[in-house]
Amino acid sequence: MTDQVVPRLRFAPAPTGFLHLGSARTALFNWLYARHTGGELVLRVEDTNAELARPELIDNIYESLEWLGIDWDGEPVRQSQRDHLYQEAIDRLVGDGRAYEDDGAIRFRVGDAGSTSWDDVVRGTVTFEHEHVEDFVIRRSDGSATFFLANAVDDLDLGITHVVRGEDLVNVTPKVIMLRRALGATDLPVFAHLPLIVNDKRKKLSKRRDDVSLASYRERGIIAPAMANYLALLGWGPPDDVEVRPMSEIVELFELTDINASAAMFDLKKLTAINGDYIRAMSVDDLADAIRPYIDAEPWGPGVDDESLRRVVPLLQERAKLLEEAPGIVDFLFFDDPEIDEASWQKIMTTETALPMLDAVVTAYADIEWTSHDLHAATLAAGEALGLKLGKAQAPVRVAVTGRTVGPPLFESLEMLGRDESLRRIEAARTRLT
RNA sequence: GCCCCCAUCGUCUAGCGGCCUAGGACACCACCCUCUCAAGGUGGCGGCACGGGUUCAAAUCCCGUUGGGGGUACCA
Numbered sequence: 001m002t003d004q005v006v007p008r009l010r011f012a013p014a015p016t017g018f019l020h021l022g023s024a025r026t027a028l029f030n031w032l033y034a035r036h037t038g039g040e041l042v043l044r045v046e047d048t049n050a051e052l053a054r055p056e057l058i059d060n061i062y063e064s065l066e067w068l069g070i071d072w073d074g075e076p077v078r079q080s081q082r083d084h085l086y087q088e089a090i091d092r093l094v095g096d097g098r099a100y101e102d103d104g105a106i107r108f109r110v111g112d113a114g115s116t117s118w119d120d121v122v123r124g125t126v127t128f129e130h131e132h133v134e135d136f137v138i139r140r141s142d143g144s145a146t147f148f149l150a151n152a153v154d155d156l157d158l159g160i161t162h163v164v165r166g167e168d169l170v171n172v173t174p175k176v177i178m179l180r181r182a183l184g185a186t187d188l189p190v191f192a193h194l195p196l197i198v199n200d201k202r203k204k205l206s207k208r209r210d211d212v213s214l215a216s217y218r219e220r221g222i223i224a225p226a227m228a229n230y231l232a233l234l235g236w237g238p239p240d241d242v243e244v245r246p247m248s249e250i251v252e253l254f255e256l257t258d259i260n261a262s263a264a265m266f267d268l269k270k271l272t273a274i275n276g277d278y279i280r281a282m283s284v285d286d287l288a289d290a291i292r293p294y295i296d297a298e299p300w301g302p303g304v305d306d307e308s309l310r311r312v313v314p315l316l317q318e319r320a321k322l323l324e325e326a327p328g329i330v331d332f333l334f335f336d337d338p339e340i341d342e343a344s345w346q347k348i349m350t351t352e353t354a355l356p357m358l359d360a361v362v363t364a365y366a367d368i369e370w371t372s373h374d375l376h377a378a379t380l381a382a383g384e385a386l387g388l389k390l391g392k393a394q395a396p397v398r399v400a401v402t403g404r405t406v407g408p409p410l411f412e413s414l415e416m417l418g419r420d421e422s423l424r425r426i427e428a429a430r431t432r433l434t
Numbered sequence: 435g436c437c438c439c440c441a442u443c444g445u446c447u448a449g450c451g452g453c454c455u456a457g458g459a460c461a462c463c464a465c466c467c468u469c470u471c472a473a474g475g476u477g478g479c480g481g482c483a484c485g486g487g488u489u490c491a492a493a494u495c496c497c498g499u500u501g502g503g504g505g506u507a508c509c510a
Contacts, residue, residue: 140508237447241458270460394469406471
C-alpha cells in the first residue's frame with residue numbers, strides 16, 4: 001500500500017489585478033509542500049471570463065509569485081483555453097443523466113440521499129449530507145462552465161494529488177467530489193483546507209476594509225523574504241520554535257499535517273519586526289539598492305549618488321523596520337538646511353547649557369581631525385568642561401545639526417556632513433539663540 | 435434560518451495522556467549597555483472559554499454549553 005506517487009499540487013488564483021494576501025499564503029503553502037516532497041506545483045490561472053483573461057492581470061500573478069520566491073513547474077494552465085474539456089464533461093454528465101437542463105443552465109443532480117465526506121488533513125473528517133446540498137449549476141445559460149465543474153475537471157485532468165486551499169472553500173468540496181466521481185474517478189486527492197487569515201475583528205480579510213494586496217506591503221518596504229517567512233507562520237509553526245529562518249529550512253520542516261485549524265490574525269507589527277530582522281541581516285550594497293527607490297522619491301533624493309548612499313546605509317540599517325522609513329532617518333544629511341523640529345528645539349535649546357555648549361564646540365571643532373572618533377573626544381571634553389556628561393552635552397549639537405533630538409549616531413553624522421556644513425548649522429543655531 | 439468549521443498568553447504559535455508549577459515569538463513594562471534613537475542583553479506581565487464525562491493521570495480523548503468564523507449565486 002505504499003503509493004510512491006509524486007505529489008502534484010496546484011495554485012489556482014483568479015486574476016483580479018493584485019495578489020491577495022490570503023492567496024499568497026495559499027500559494028506559499030502549496031509551494032512549500034511541493035518542494036518539501038520533491039513534488040510538482042502547477043500554476044492554474046482561473047481566467048474564466050474575457051475580463052479576467054487580460055494579459056496584464058495574469059502577468060501580475062506571475063510577478064507577485066516571483067517576488068515572493070515561489071516558482072512553479074511547467075507552463076501555467078489557463079482555464080480560458082480549456083473550455084472544450086469542460087463542455088465534454090458537461091455533455092457526458094448530461095448523457096449519463098447526472099445533470100439536467102434548468103432554465104437554460106445545466107445543473108448537477110445531487111439528490112437527497114446519502115452524504116459526501118472526506119478526510120481533511122487539517123480538519124479531520126468533514127461530512128455533508130446531500131439533503132443540504134442543492135442541485136448546482138455546472139453550465140451557465142450563456143454556455144460557460146462554472147467554477148465547480150472546471151475545478152473538478154482540471155484537478156482530475158492535471159493529476160492533482162493534493163488540494164491545499166483556503167477554508168472558505170470547504171463548502172464547495174462536496175460538490176467537486178461528487179462531480180469528480182460522476183466523471184468516473186475512483187480516487188480522491190488529499191484535501192487540506194487552510195485556516196483563514198483574519199483581521200483584528202476576526203473577520204476574513206476583505207478588500208473593502210483591509211489592506212489585502214501583497215503589493216501594498218511591498219510598496220511600504222516589506223521585503224520579500226520577510227513576507228514569505230511571516231506568511232509561513234500563519235497557520236504553521238516550526239517544531240523547534242525558531243521562527244525567523246531561511247526559506248530553505250522552512251521547506252525542509254514543513255508538513256501539511258502540522259497546519260493549524262484555527263484562523264490566524266494578520267499582525268502587521270510582527271511582520272514589521274521580522275522585516276527589521278531581515279533588513280539588519282542585509283549587506284550594505286543590497287540594502288542600498290533596496291532603499292534607492294524610496295530615496296529617489298524624496299525631493300532631495302535623486303541627487304544622492306550611490307557612493308553617498310552606501311556610506312549612509314549603516315546609519316539607518318538597524319533603525320529602519322520598513323524600507324520606506326529609510327529616507328526619513330538620514331534626510332538631514334542631504335538638506336541644505338536641517339528642518340528644525342520645534343518640540344526638539346524647545347526641549348533642548350532652552351536649557352542654560354545649550355548656548356555654552358554650542359560655543360564650546362565651535363571652538364573645539366575648528367582644528368580637530370574631522371573623524372567620528374575625534375569628534376566624539378572633542379565633544380566629550382567640551383561637555384566635561386561644562387560639567388555635562390556626553391548624553392547631555394551632545395544634545396544641543398544634535399538639534400543644531402539634525403534638527404531633532406533623536407537620530408543616527410551624531411559623530412558619524414557630523415563626519416559625513418563635513419566640517420564646513422556642520423559648523424554652518426551650529427552657527428545658525430547660535431544665531432537663533434542670541 | 436440552514437450547512438460547515440474553529441476555540442492555549444492581547445496576537446502568532448509549541449504541546450498531539452504523564453516530561454506542563456504550559457515553552458517560544460511579536461507587542462507591552464523594567465533594568466543593563468549606551469552620544470540620542472535604535473539594535474543587543476536580562477528579567478517581568480500574561481493563556482489552556484465553561485460544564486460534564488473517560489482515565490491511576492487531560493491543555494491533550496468524548497459529549498454538551500457558550501463564543502467566534504466561513505458558506506449559503508447562472509462569483510471564484
